[in-house]
Amino acid sequence: MPRTSTVESPGCPPLRALTTDSLGLIKVVEVRGKGGGTPQVVETWGPPDASRSVLATSYADRKKDPVLAVARKNGLIEFLNPLKGDVLTTIKASESGSTDQSASANDLLVGLHFFKSKQEDSSSMLGTLLTCTEKGKVCIRSVGRSDAPSDQSIDSPNEWSVTNGGHVLCSSLDPSENYALFGGKHVELNLWDLNSSKKIWAAKPPRPNNLGISIPTWFTASTFLCKDDHRKIVAGTNQHQVRLYDITSQRRAVISIDFRESPIKAVREDTDGHTFYVGTAIGDLASFDMRTGKMVGCYKGKCCGSIRSIAKHPDLPLIASCGLDSYLRIWDTNKRQLLSAVFLKQHLTSVVIDSHFTAQELEGTKPEEPTSQSEVRDQSDQEGNCDEERSRKSKKKRKDAAGKKEKKMKMHDEEQISGIEDPAEKDWIDELPISKRKNHSKKRGEKQLD
Amino acid sequence: MAKEKKRKAAEEAVDGDDYIEREDKKPKKQKLILASQIKNKEKRSAVYAKLKHEKRVEKRKKIKARDAASKQALELGEEPPEKMVPRTIENTRELDETVCRPDDEELFAGNDADEFSAVLKQQTAPKVLITTCRFNSSRGPAFIKELLSVIPNAQYYKRGTYELKKIVEYAKNKEFTSIIVVHTNRREPDALLLIGLPDGPTAHFRLSNLVLRKDIKNHGNPTSHEPELVLNNFTTRLGHRVGRMIQSLFPQVPNFRGRRVVTFHNQRDFIFFRHHRYVFEVKEKKEGLKDKKSKASQGKTEKKAIARLQECGPRFTLKLVSLQHGTFDTKGGEFEWVHKADMDTSRRRFFI
Numbered sequence: 001m002p003r004t005s006t007v008e009s010p011g012c013p014p015l016r017a018l019t020t021d022s023l024g025l026i027k028v029v030e031v032r033g034k035g036g037g038t039p040q041v042v043e044t045w046g047p048p049d050a051s052r053s054v055l056a057t058s059y060a061d062r063k064k065d066p067v068l069a070v071a072r073k074n075g076l077i078e079f080l081n082p083l084k085g086d087v088l089t090t091i092k093a094s095e096s097g098s099t100d101q102s103a104s105a106n107d108l109l110v111g112l113h114f115f116k117s118k119q120e121d122s123s124s125m126l127g128t129l130l131t132c133t134e135k136g137k138v139c140i141r142s143v144g145r146s147d148a149p150s151d152q153s154i155d156s157p158n159e160w161s162v163t164n165g166g167h168v169l170c171s172s173l174d175p176s177e178n179y180a181l182f183g184g185k186h187v188e189l190n191l192w193d194l195n196s197s198k199k200i201w202a203a204k205p206p207r208p209n210n211l212g213i214s215i216p217t218w219f220t221a222s223t224f225l226c227k228d229d230h231r232k233i234v235a236g237t238n239q240h241q242v243r244l245y246d247i248t249s250q251r252r253a254v255i256s257i258d259f260r261e262s263p264i265k266a267v268r269e270d271t272d273g274h275t276f277y278v279g280t281a282i283g284d285l286a287s288f289d290m291r292t293g294k295m296v297g298c299y300k301g302k303c304c305g306s307i308r309s310i311a312k313h314p315d316l317p318l319i320a321s322c323g324l325d326s327y328l329r330i331w332d333t334n335k336r337q338l339l340s341a342v343f344l345k346q347h348l349t350s351v352v353i354d355s356h357f358t359a360q361e362l363e364g365t366k367p368e369e370p371t372s373q374s375e376v377r378d379q380s381d382q383e384g385n386c387d388e389e390r391s392r393k394s395k396k397k398r399k400d401a402a403g404k405k406e407k408k409m410k411m412h413d414e415e416q417i418s419g420i421e422d423p424a425e426k427d428w429i430d431e432l433p434i435s436k437r438k439n440h441s442k443k444r445g446e447k448q449l450d
Numbered sequence: 451m452a453k454e455k456k457r458k459a460a461e462e463a464v465d466g467d468d469y470i471e472r473e474d475k476k477p478k479k480q481k482l483i484l485a486s487q488i489k490n491k492e493k494r495s496a497v498y499a500k501l502k503h504e505k506r507v508e509k510r511k512k513i514k515a516r517d518a519a520s521k522q523a524l525e526l527g528e529e530p531p532e533k534m535v536p537r538t539i540e541n542t543r544e545l546d547e548t549v550c551r552p553d554d555e556e557l558f559a560g561n562d563a564d565e566f567s568a569v570l571k572q573q574t575a576p577k578v579l580i581t582t583c584r585f586n587s588s589r590g591p592a593f594i595k596e597l598l599s600v601i602p603n604a605q606y607y608k609r610g611t612y613e614l615k616k617i618v619e620y621a622k623n624k625e626f627t628s629i630i631v632v633h634t635n636r637r638e639p640d641a642l643l644l645i646g647l648p649d650g651p652t653a654h655f656r657l658s659n660l661v662l663r664k665d666i667k668n669h670g671n672p673t674s675h676e677p678e679l680v681l682n683n684f685t686t687r688l689g690h691r692v693g694r695m696i697q698s699l700f701p702q703v704p705n706f707r708g709r710r711v712v713t714f715h716n717q718r719d720f721i722f723f724r725h726h727r728y729v730f731e732v733k734e735k736k737e738g739l740k741d742k743k744s745k746a747s748q749g750k751t752e753k754k755a756i757a758r759l760q761e762c763g764p765r766f767t768l769k770l771v772s773l774q775h776g777t778f779d780t781k782g783g784e785f786e787w788v789h790k791a792d793m794d795t796s797r798r799r800f801f802i
Contacts, residue, residue, distance in 0.1 A: 023559055048556050050563030238782050263782055281784040302793050306775065306784035324775055324786045326548075326687065343547045345556050345687065347775075347786070 011037055012330050012339045015313065016357035017320050018059070018082055019328055021346035024052030024072060026085070029328055029342055030357070039330065039342045045085040048346075052076075056112040059352035060127065061314070067126065068352070071109040079114075079126055079143065082354060089126060089145055093133075107133040111171030113180070130194070132171045132182060136163035140194065160197055163187045170222045174230040181233060183219030189235055191247060203235075204251040215239050221266050225290060226273040234276050234290065236264025242278055244290050255293040260284055268310040268319070270333070277319055277333075279307025285321055287333065299331050301338030309350040322348035539718065544799045548686040557690070564691070565650035566698040569627055578604040578699055579626045581617065587634035592662050594632060596764045599672050600712060600725055601699055604630075618777045622648050628699055632657075642768060645778050646695060651786065652778050653695055655721070655768040662764055670727045670762035675708020676701050677725075683716040688787055689802035692721075692770060712763075719770070719800045725763030731756050770802060 012031040017039075019027050028043040046052065053073040059082070060067045068082040071093060079088045093109050111132035126143045141157035162168060166186030173180050179200075183189040189203035208214035218238035225232040225244070233245040240261055243253035259278060266279035270287075275296065277287050283303040287296045305325025312319050317333040328342045328351060485501055488494040520530040535541070550557055561567060568574045578601055580594055598604050612620075614631065621629050626647055633641035639660060644653040663669050679700050684693035696714055709729060715722045735752040773787040774780070787801070 023556065023563060025556070048559030048563075050559075261781070263784075265784065281782075282788055283785065283790070300792060302790065304788050304790055304793065305786050324784055345554070346560060 012039055013316055013318070014357065015039075015316070015318065015330070016354040017311065017328065017330075017351055018068060018354065019322050019344060019348050019351045020054035020057050020070060021344065021348045022053045023048040023050055023346050024054055025346065026054075026068075026070065026080070027344055028082075028085075029344075031330075031340075039328070039340055041342065041344065043085060045080070054349050055109050057350045057352060058112045058114040058129075059354075060114045060116045061352075061355055062116055063356050066354070066356070067114060069112055069114045069129065071112045071131070073108065077109070077112065077129070077131070089143060091143060093131060107135045107137065110134050110168050110184075111182070113171070113173040115173075115177050117177055130173060130180060132162070132168055134167045134169075134184075136161050136166075136168050136182070136187070138162050138180070138182070138192075158197060162190055162192070166217075169218075169220055170235070172223045172233075174224045175227045176230065179224075179230045181222055181224065183222050183235055185218045185238075186216065187219070188217055189219060189222060189233065189245065191230075191233070201247045202251065203245055203253070206252060206256065218263075221264050221278075223267045223269050223276070225269050225276065227269075227271065229273070232290075234267055234269065236267045236278060238263040240264060240280070242267070242288065244293070255290065257288065257293060257295070259286065259288075259295070262306075265323075266307050266310045266321070268312055270312055271314060275333075277310050277312070279310050279321055279323070281306040283307060283323065283325065285310070285331070287336070297336045299336050299338070301329060301331065301341070303327070303329060308348060311351045311353045313353050314355045318353075320351050320353055322351040324348070539798055542798055544796060546686055546799070548688065550685060550687055550690050557687075561694070564694065565646050566694045569698040570694065570702060572702050574627060576603060576627045576699055576701055577625065578628050578630060579617075579621050579624075580604055580606045580630045580632065582609050583631065583633045584609055584611065585634050585637075587637045587639060589637075589660065589662065590632055590634050590639050592664075593639050593660060593764060596663055597630070597632075599674075600677070600763050601630075602674065602676055602701055614778050618645060618647070630699075641771075643778065644695060644699075646698065647777070649776055651691070651695065652774040652776070652783075653692060654771045654774070656771055657766055657768060659767045660764060661766070663762060666761055666765065668760065670760035672710055672725065672727065672762045673708055675705040675710050676703060677708070677710040677712045678704040678706065680711060680713040680715075682713065684802060686802060688770075688773070689716060691786075692773065692802060716802055719802050721768040721770070721802070723764070723766050723768065724761065725765075726759045726761050728757050728759050731758055 014031050014034060014037070016028065016030045019029065021027070024046050025048055026045040027041050028045075029039045030042045031037045031039045051072075051074045054070050055073055056071040058069045060069075066082050067088065068080045070078045070080060072078065075093045076090050077093050078090045080086065081088055109131055111130070113130040115128040115130070126145050128140060128142045130138065130140050132138045137159065138161070139157050139159045162182045163184070167184045168182050168187055169184035171180065171182045178194055180192050180194055181189060182192070183203075188205065190199050191201040192198065193200050205214060205217055215237075219235050220238050222233060222235035224230060225234050231247040233247070234242065235245065236242050240259055240263060242257045242259055242264060244255040245251075246254045260280060260282075262280040262282040262284065264278055265281050267276060269276045274291050275287055275289055277285065279285050283305050285299040285301075285303060285307055287299070288294065289296050303321070303323070303325065305323045305327070307321050307323040309323075310319055310321045318339070319331050319333055320328060321331065322328045322344075324347045326344050326346055326348060328344055328348065330339045330341075331337065332339050485494055485498040488497060516531070523530040569576050580597060580601075582590055582594065594606055598606055607617075618629065628647060628650070629643075629645040631643040631645070632639050633643060635641070639657055642655040642657050644655065646652070677700065679697060681693045681697065684690055693714075693716075700712070709727055711726050711728060713722075713724045713726070715724070733754050733756050735754055770787075771789055772785055775784040775786050777783075789801075793799075793801070
């Protein structure tokens with residue numbers, strides 16, 4: 001079916017995204033201005049150095065004390081403050097406890113997950129971290145701040161091995177942070193309970209077809225489908241298949257969809273719990289609905305390089321995709337249209353969206369804002385003030401279709417700002433000047449004659 | 451009917467002037483008959499010939515006027531009127547944000563870090579393996595023979611029935627730096643696959659317009675000196691990468707005494723390959739014939755150094771189809787750039 005509705009003005013709502021690339025640079029792309037702005041690269045952090053190429057990232061998208069964890073090729077894991085870009089602390093990927101140093105030198109990090117909710121003591125500890133290497137060594141350890149006194153007792157890291165042979169290529173942490181998922185080349189999907197460090201479920205390969213040929217296991221991307229449910233898993237394989245697994249029902253895939261002809265490189269779930277987005281190695285981006293098991297539609301936008309990572313904005317109907325063609329593209333999920341593309345010059349490895357970004361912060365005191373915010377954050381006794389500041393600004397930013405709100409789960413920030421009343425929900429489209437939103441959304445009958 | 455229309459026009463028109471203009475325009479309206487609408491061939495050709503003649507006369511007048519104006523301006527010592535530049539597709543190319551800038555630090559850092567930097571910094575010498583696809587072709591062997599003479603330090607291996615992935619492994623063991631696969635379709639060389647090693651990118655080009663050395667008139671025979679390399683117009687980031695890939699096939703120390711040059715010229719996403727030998731000559735320019743138009747004083751013989759080219763070697767055109775990130779793996783590999791049909795929506799957008 002040809003496209004019947006288009007987004008009139010393909011500009012982006014205010015958003016902020018951070019991208020990492022193969023030269024180790026972290027670029028901050030911001031869209032300012034309420035009515036359809038174009039994204040621009042605001043800052044670039046880090047010297048361009050291929051040995052510092054970023055392998056995996058994890059973003060703790062919190063209002064207070066957000067942290068961006070970045071795993072680099074030279075074996076270091078850096079924790080950065082995503083607002084200013086300063087390095088909070090750096091640790092080595094390979095623990096001193098590991099016996100064989102030479103083996104771990106070739107073992108690159110594949111997955112990195114920073115626990116968002118577990119934060120006991122904010123003054124000395126930065127948080128807990130789950131790392132997974134290509135050979136299957138998984139380690140959970142707590143990370144202390146660099147300025148913490150060295151005689152603080154840090155819990156001993158929890159290590160175990162996920163697989164004997166094969167390479168782990170993808171890992172995912174469920175939103176409640178009790179379960180972790182690993183899969184890869186010749187590594188079937190494993191689900192581990194993190195509290196007890198036990199494997200609670202492993203997938204089974206599909207039955208060989210009528211010729212007796214069975215496809216070798218090769219999972220390249222995986223994610224949990226629902227935010228509150230660790231039982232449904234979506235995984236993409238190298239054989240251009242997307243599979244849905246349900247832990248409670250069976251070990252084999254419940255639904256298996258074939259999508260075009262390239263390996264699936266990135267999978268990202270939507271906040272509504274049944275849609276997910278798939279990116280392939282040739283640049284095709286599509287969204288699927290798992291209730292029916294069918295593709296909802298493709299995203300056409302001249303994306304000609306492999307899609308390495310997809311990020312979904314928690315509130316707005318937006319996704320950002322980045323890949324080897326060096327472009328960061330922002331798409332509208334309702335209309336499946338490209339809103340804008342930014343050329344970022346290097347092979348991009350991952351993108352994260354900062355959801356606590358508002359256009360209000362920029363007016364007037366732009367250079368002062370980040371510093372004052374970080375000062376506030378460092379002082380733990382002013383947490384209450386910080387909450388109120390953020391809440392005042394995010395009040396105006398809260399925009400989503402009314403229908404979606406019923407299905408959505410409560411966000412972290414909503415939990416924190418329980419006391420403040422919510423003004424009428426506004427669609428970001430309403431903030432566009434009237435001339436630009438002529439033909440947008442709703443019904444075609446309401447089209448104004450000009 | 452006409453009166454009603456006039457009244458309506460009078461009502462609608464805001465300005466009284468508009469109404470008057472409309473009336474004035476009516477008698478001036480003439481029906482223009484296009485020459486192509488006359489059905490009678492004799493009459494049609496006569497009308498068209500007349501039209502052409504008129505146009506030619508007009509054009510000559512314009513040129514004469516232009517020349518007279520510029521001559522007059524020169525005589526008076528003023529600046530001549532601006533020369534008109536024709537509008538071409540290259541002139542009106544869409545603004546591309548991926549064009550490399552000379553002040554881009556990231557570009558240089560990326561160059562240092564990419565797969566060709568070892569060869570381009572002369573840390574390793576390029577060693578090229580040439581092979582074909584599994585099918586026979588009529589002009590393929592001749593083309594490969596000529597390629598072997600163009601690219602120094604290239605070796606040809608018969609394809610046999612080896613899988614390309616195995617060939618890549620074999621070449622890695624033997625320390626080759628690139629593989630060229632000449633692919634054949636319908637018994638004609640049709641595509642070129644350039645694989646960088648050890649894990650360099652794979653470029654798939656479509657080959658067209660192949661002219662072998664024996665089919666070129668007055669061709670020259672290339673020597674074995676290292677050629678100079680000319681890479682024209684690889685402006686965008688993708689073009690820069692492809693340019694570096696081509697550069698890594700050739701040794702980086704050209705032998706200027708050999709007077710041999712290989713050119714890869716990019717225009718509108720087509721890469722033209724030419725191979726020449728050149729010679730510098732001192733030519734004496736005699737006055738006399740062009741006396742009336744030249745400004746130079748008479749009686750002098752001007753000496754000019756001119757380079758004369760003699761084409762040798764094959765002549766072909768390449769067009770990039772896809773650039774893949776690793777070595778050859780079409781099913782399981784990641785692509786950095788793939789040509790997709792919905793990229794071709796504008797006639798003025800090019801990618802390389």
